[in-house]
Amino acid sequence: MIGLSPQDWYDRASAAAQAGDAMGALATLRSGLAAHPDAPGLWHAAGSTLMMQGRPAEAADHFRKAFTLDPRQFDHAVDQAIALSAAGRNAEALDVLVRVEKKGAKHAHYCSTRANAERGMGHGAAAAKWYDRALTIEPNRPKALLGRANVALERGERSALQRFDKALDVDPGNPMILLAKAQALEVAGDAEGALALVGEVTAGFPHYTDALQLKAQLLLAMGESDFTSHFAAAAEQVPADPAIRVSWCRALAGMDREADAAEVAAQARATFPEEPGFALLEAVYAGAAGDNGRADAIFAQLALDTPARHVHEARHRVRQGDYDAAEGLLDTALAAQPDNIDAWSLRGIVWRLIGDPRSQWLHEQAGLVELLPFAARSGLLDKAAATLREMHAVSTMQIGQTLRGGTQTRGALFQRADPVLAELHEAARKALNRYRSALPPVDPAHPLLRHRDAPWPITGSWSIRMTGDGGHHKSHIHPDGIVSSALYLVVPEEARGEGQRGWLEVGRPPPDLGLDLPPLRVIEPRAGHLALFPSTLFHGTTPFDTAERLTVAFDVASEAR
Template identity: 25%
Template sequence: MQPTLANLTEEAQRLKAAGRIDEAINAYRRAVSLYPGNGVALHNLAGALGDVAAHAEAETMAASALKTGLDAPETWLVLARAQLGQGKLEPSRKSYAEVIRRRPDMLPAQFEMAQLVWMSTGDREAALADIRAAAARPGAPVMLRFLEAQALEFMEEPAGARAALEPALQHADCPSEILALAADIEARLGRPDLAVGLAERAFAMAAGHPGALEALIRARLAAGDGEGASAAAADLTRRQPGNQHALALQATAWRMLGDSRYRDLYDYGRFVSVDPLDVPKGWADLDAYVLDLAAELKQAHPFRTHPFGHSVRYGSQRPHILMLQTPAIAAFLEALQGPLSRHLQRIGQGSDVLTRRNTGRVGMIGNWSVWLRPGGYHVDHVHQEGWLSSACYIELPPAVNAGGKEGWLRFGRPGIPVAGGPEAEHWVRPEPGVVALFPSYMWHGTEAFTGTQPRLTIAFDLVPI
């Protein structure tokens, strides 16, 4: 007996929830095969393909679903994401517009549309236009103001972000997410006491939510309450031992308190390595490989400015860069094997939060390329979902070797406001064809650089398998 579409869909959903995404995609393919021309089956397959960054096929499936007469905003959203993943900026913008026309309060679509317009144009007002129009509608969700504030913060407009949240903050039932964001902004604006008050409100409303606890820790660090921050961070790391941001907050509190456990986490000599890539097959030497890799990466960067929610400033970021199958990019994983193997051996296995997870094998959970313009930099940050993070240098400006630290990778300066303003402790001077590997919980950023030449890198996050 032929299974029903509902049964096939339920099977695929179970597989996806279990992390068996390839098997889930096969189940969705079977549904499309057994029910050809069914818009829902095509939509489900398109969505799953998008989850694994198979953007070209996802676009084909989503477009086919729409041709069946399925006109759901969710399907337009799958199409928009698939087009964006291929660098098709204008078609993607039009598809996002179709989502918003059908459902102005669909928050992910509004956020992604704003980000796309911002990255493509650098025009703040144009990027925020749809969010603001939707927020002005009677009965609009208050979280649209949250999106506006988030976007403004990522555009380096903290005062504007705080103003966008003000109407929502006047309500007794203000969502904890808005309270937490407002706390972070107040700390950034140099008002730590207000930050603590807002974070405490958020935590009281959503004590079981890790995001509210993280906001409280950040506010206490801004106010100089090392003991309170450390106690809350210990609670958070117990709840989420793999949360790299939680570990960074705990380390920051220990540093404030002069606790020796800080140096156990931030042992740069042991946990940070810098090694040249291997020369992959097909290239005579590393210089030749890096030159070809640089040329291919530059062709893959379609944006004018940085995305929301990332560390890049004054530059562009291309996600899923290793999905591209141009020759030098396709050879990158081969080039990485030697330095990665040496790093895993160097850090070894132990009882600390980093090395106790070292199985000797890793999987990549994200990869991207960053092309910084002169004056560009990375704000200090950590990689919450990773275990090991990286920076691989492909093309560098002359300022890197000018005698200062322009364009260098730095470690140790928190990417949040902290009383006393702790500074960076360790730097790595970049070299073309070299990869730096380090714990994902380590605060890291880059120094801005001058001149006329850009800075081009590949980065990725790894987890044990």
């Protein structure tokens, strides 16, 4: 092969790919790069091959190299951004796209890619602008039509349903568009229409797990006790797809049916013996259901060495009272993933159980848990409450969330195109800055304080409305952020006084751990106040029986994480 040109290597790789040998194609391209390390076309081709193999982070590196070698080809930069977004690195994708905006803004694929990255960062208005620009250049671009419709849904725009219909006109039968339209129908209050449409999707595409989950959500909201029966039908139709069983387990466990989830996992484990993940799921759900012996037997034989396995087994060891083993497993998990919030939350529990003074360093330093007055103009919170009540009128209790009783809004609240919510968002940012300024100094070893001076974007945001009848939140954590919150808009009279009804408990372990540890702090909810605390702290609320409790919550991430 000595003397082969870059085109020769590319042709050989293409032949391998056309023959179905993706790994051979990639190996050929790498051999070509060894001979011609300055050939941008080979770097780009290797990046494309890696993308097809589901390896976007590696693909992004190859596209970056191609663009460095040939900066005239701005498509290399666009493809790098696509790969970065696929890897969840939207901030980096935007950095790449901004550098080529002057040339790229004239092209629909650049504008659509830019919109996707903006959407991934939670920049709803910017995403809408760039999708609109892409559609001005190319009115029937399918991905831009779907993306713009999704942004309309997320921002609460009245045009959402019409936009999905336009996308279906261009790409009829696309299950992603049909599912998104079903979500729009649900948000609009047409649950029957949403169920009918999602039923069409699951019938035609039984492997589409997002559709299976939405159908379960709709059935649950309609009062159907057997809200997961359609998973069994899908598994029978597509017996070789393990993802259906994983989704089925998630739906059951999301509504406290861990014992049933363990049985589904056990059946999947027998069907897919080469998939160790099902053994882990069975152990996790069996342990959560109280069958520690079954979980212990599985962990003893489990051939899976991942941070997720170590964290789940640590939780199991805590239930068994083997705190030394739990701490060792958590150390292993955190060595691989230093920002693993699940692992840190359990580590905090273990340190409290064994009397380790580091538990105070982790969660009890002054300033980490605060209830702050929420500075907002007069009348804003009342207007926000009125807006949110309209949203809750067509909202439900979501599968997989911690709410038990009441309703939770869908999507990112602060992305909605509503001036009242935008003002609330800005006030939340200012309150967050006040909280940050009073924190202890930067501490590189601490899971929150290591991020003290990094940018803190607000990511997820939602509202909860409960009207008594024992409504509460199960003890839980938010593993995707570094700071968690509760903004109190309306607080029931029942919450005042010694009964501590509807109060926020910070630091109480979840019930499945079987521990008699009290919360580190109990916060009386006060209208017009904002509770902020590290996301590594378990938190939940006590039940209450009367009146209305209306809150907004949001997660805070770190761009350095």
